Amino acid sequence: AEQLLQAKTRYRNRVMQILGDLYLKRNAPDQARAIYEQVLAERELAWGRMGMGRAALAEGQLDEAISHFQTLIESNPDYIEAYDALADAYQRKGNGKRAQEVIQQAIEISPLAILRQKQLADIAATNQDMETAAQAWRSTVKLSDNSIHDSPDNYLGLGRTLSELSDGDTSSEGKQLAEEALKALKDMGRRFKDDETATTRKQLVAARIYAGQNRMNDSHKALESIRDQLDTDTLTPEEALDYARTLYTQGDSGAGQRVLNQLADRYSDDPAIMKAIEELMDEPVSFRKKNQARALNKDGIKAFESGELGQAADAFKQALTLVPQHPALNLNLVQVLLKNAEQQGKTSDPALLQRCERCLDQLGHLPPQHKQYKRYQFLMKKVADLKAGSNA
CATH class of the missing domain: 1.25.40.10 (Tetratricopeptide repeat domain)
Incomplete structure (x- = not known):
């Protein structure tokens, strides 16, 4: 690409676009920035503005990146990748609510994008906006049906979120949400019946749903049905967190803490897992x-x-x-x-x-x-x- 530029090719803009992308992929944002600055000095091009934002993001210049992406969205409101990048910048800055708003704007433009619906579900759940998270998971499950994106995680995400919404709510609305959650898990079990890990995770979430509806016998039965699979030395972090969450919901906080302490011993050098452990240990409630x-x-x-x-x-x-x-x-x-x-x-x-x-x-x-x-x-x-x- 550099040789083509020196040869003064008539495809100069396209070559510069490719070169900027390559510099970013090679983790050379300063060189990418030089390319995009040169492009934008001549005229405003959407890919040039997007590239400047990506370069700033790679350098950790979050406010600058946000400014570039906002400028691009103002002039090109259908440039969907800019919304994704802007949401990423807000998340890195710790502004989850603004990130959620940006992703929701993108979904209004492109509502059939499965991965974006899934991203919205995750961000909304982190923001404790469970109603939005549930709706996004519903869309994810529906859109991913019979596609390569169909996954146990989609059904589990919906089940977990509806479990949160129905926890402690034994009104007709709460019961309806709990039944919807159990149906999602049942559908998952039918679609992924040969996946033992999915079955274990399904029962952990089901036990929480039952406990949240004060159906403690059903909750304990669900947990007991997978007791042989609950070796805390071999559970994945996500499974161990789900297990601890379920124990807390059943009122066995001591056992929940022991599961988390064992997980902390195994993953003490993993900041993301330690953060998840601390959050659950600090607030094991709805x-x-x-x-x-x-x-x-x-x-x-x-x-x-x-x-x-x-x-x-x-x-x-x-x-x-x-x-x-x-x-x-x-x-x-x-x-x-x-x-x-x-x-x-x-x-x-x-x-x-x-x-x-x-x-x-x-x-x-x-x-x-x-x-x-x-x-x-x-x-x-x-x-x-x-x-x-x-x-x-």
Whole structure:
């Protein structure tokens, strides 16, 4: 391609486009950028603007990449790849809600794209927008039927999401969602009957659906039917996470924590898996309770920063009724109570330190790999020192 450019070919633009792509594939974004800058200096071309965005993305220049993709979408609203790249940039920046909005815009233009529907389902679930996730999974299952994209993951994704939506909801609507979830799993079992791994995962999700509808006998039967396949030393990370989730839903939090701790020991050097373990360990509850607890945590932090220690403590205590073993929430409450004790000095209420100890006792399961572990150790020592000082 470089030789053709030097020879001044009449296909110069096409050669430059190919060359830019090749530089990006070879992880040479600076050289790709030089090509695209040269193109755009002469005139605005969609592929040149797209290339500039991709080069910026490869260099980690997220704001610049977002600007290029937005410019391209404004001038070429049907340039669908720009939406995908823009969503990717927002996700890398940690703005999942904006990424979801962009993917939804792309789906309005191209609603039959299976992989984009699947991407929307994943992003929406991460954003705790389970209604959107469920609808995207429904579309994914329908569109992938009899195609190369048909996969157990599609049915499992729908089943998991509907399980979240129906969890604890025994109204007619909740029961309907649970039945839809069970039907999706039944369809998966019929289509992939020779896939043993899919069968194991199907039963794990089914057990959660039953538990969420308070059908505990059915839940335990579903789990018992695959007990022989549940060797925590050999389960894949996704299977182990599903297993732990199911144990939590059945009320066996101790067993759920043990599964996660074993998984953490096996994958301590894998950041993505460790993040998933921590998220489940911190919030082993339905998405509705997660959202309530997160909102209360934000209120507590805001009150603490404003010096309103009483309001902060109340918010953290309320959040802990939803997720009693949440590390950050327990440690946030400990920090507030310690601040209160420090302000009161020698006249501080002994009950403050006792409550701190109860919060710390909730975190005895915390593995050393957890991001809150060092903070846990620091506050545990601080409480112990204060207690020793008050007893002196």
